[in-house]
Amino acid sequence: MNQTDISKNYQEKAKAAIDKTAALGDDIDITKFTSDNANHAYQEDPSQLDAEAKKHMLDAGIMLDDPSQRSGTYIQMDNTPIHSSVTQDGVEVMPVSQAMEKYDWLSDYWWNAVAVDQDKYTANIELNQYDGYFIRALPGQKTVFPVQACLYLAKDKLVQNVHNIIIAEENSEMHIITGCTTASQEESGLHLGVSEFYIKKGAKVTFTMIHSWSPETAVRPRSGVIIEEDGLFMSNYVLMKPVNSLQMNPLARCIGKNATARFNSILVTGAGSSLDVGSRVILDAEGSRTEIISRAITTGGYITARGYIEGNAPGVKGHLECRGLILGEKGGIHAIPELKGNLAGIDLSHEAAVGKIAEEEVEYLMARGLTRDEATATIVRGFLRVDIEGLPPLLADELKRAVEASEKEVM
């Protein structure tokens, strides 16, 4: 099939799926949002963006005033890429539309880790394709500073369609921070994002996603990850501020021997919010491993925290940990850990716990002189502390900052 036929094929599949309700999450009426793109000018120097936008971006981990702290930057405002640059050799960052023109082979990666007809949201992205980011680490290249990508919703009632491709070539190492945020806390919007990750043999990617949406935003990310032999994909997700509705359930497939996938999610939400967030890992190759850790706190909203591990090869190992804390009288958490083993000699386990803070723990800290509020805050901080192995200090600090900010939201 030539390029035109491939593209036509995707369009047809998308058209067939345009009304297909997603398997999980509240059904969002896409027609309530506008697809009319607002024009935003290209910014050669992103530090010249207006102060308020920069502040929102900084809250989501995007640093524009000190380029030396990042090896590359991509910014998309609504549906327009307004900046892309690299400051280090060995990494490529550009709008995916530009990358498609530059590399013929990129079509092999297009709708390969995520199905175009998964649901109406993926279909909508294909049919209203604007742009997204292309981030690639070249073979054997190890970047010290993270690449940052910002997806920014500026226009009210807009549907933001994003399609991202991330490729870590053989034996490369790359850290990515994606910050998603909005210009206003009052405006509504719909963010639809497809991200397809390809982790080649021996490559390592840490992907840290910080969501700082408004309470009126609906969010439907669709991510797929393919990990080859000895590859490592580590996802760290922090939901800092309550959103109206968020549903995502990324799928990682370990297809090469000893491939590893790790997902850490920190979800903090309040009244009026509905989250359905999970991570799925399929261990298809011998010796592949995974760890899924999720921490959820609600002060009034409803959270479904999912995890799914499937073992299909000898010697695979997986562990799933879902812990939820309900603060306050209202709100709920539904933890759904699932394990599926399809042969002998696999090692899959899970632990899940949902509840309120144990009074015994609060009193223990109070007996050391902390007030009830201080004791509760210390326990919440501890609950949200997820020790992430192998995270470079810079990234660990930024993640800590994001978690501390989410703590403030909840306390």
Added chain:
Amino acid sequence: MLKIKNLSVAVEDKEIIHNVNLTIKNGETHVLFGPNGAGKSTLLMAIMGFPKYRVTGGSITFKGKDITHLSVDERARMGIGISFQRPPVVRGVTTRDMMAACLQERGNGDKIIELAAKADLNDFLERDINYGFSGGEIKRSELMQLLAQKPELTLLDEPESGVDLVNIVLIGELMNDLLEKNCPILQRKCMGLIITHTGHILDYVNARTGYVMFDGTIGCVGDPHEMLATIREKGYEECINCYLGRVPWHESD
């Protein structure tokens, strides 16, 4: 000074302690003996002020102030500290976090390291508090936290239980520090109230007053070493028989 007057305490509507009187002067350490279920732990928990232990009568005065209705944290900040017998695991809260909470303004990271070295718990500072700790490690950790908290009144519930012979020496040393054993008597300010079953701990602390508790009341008051000898020889029964029917001297004033 700690002064407990006619104290009665109930747990879930059942009165466990009846009309207990007890006074600990500055610099003194007192010891509580008694069979299981006598109400010893309940008395300690009520002095610390845990809400589950409800005072139904009498009063607790500490440093001249009536603290009967103060909260746990208010009492802790006034200078009362307790070592828990079975403290909870608090996931995500490290031993270092607990030490920082105990120290407040009294020290920094260096102080934490110094105290951890003293308690032989350097490798535990980054671990979740009490998570996977052995019996001896829990006891040492509790005493280390109290050393950071520096209470004027220390309440210890069986500090030697579940501890091996090597650990007990170290625990004894930590208690000495806490209760200022090496300080001249007149300069000693810290007070202690210790529950013990085995009495091993008497080798390490300067306790001159002991009580036998039975069925929620305090019976015998006397030299703890003598009491321990009687209990060891004749059991609690004898002790109880000895005081039944007579008013202990400390309650007669």
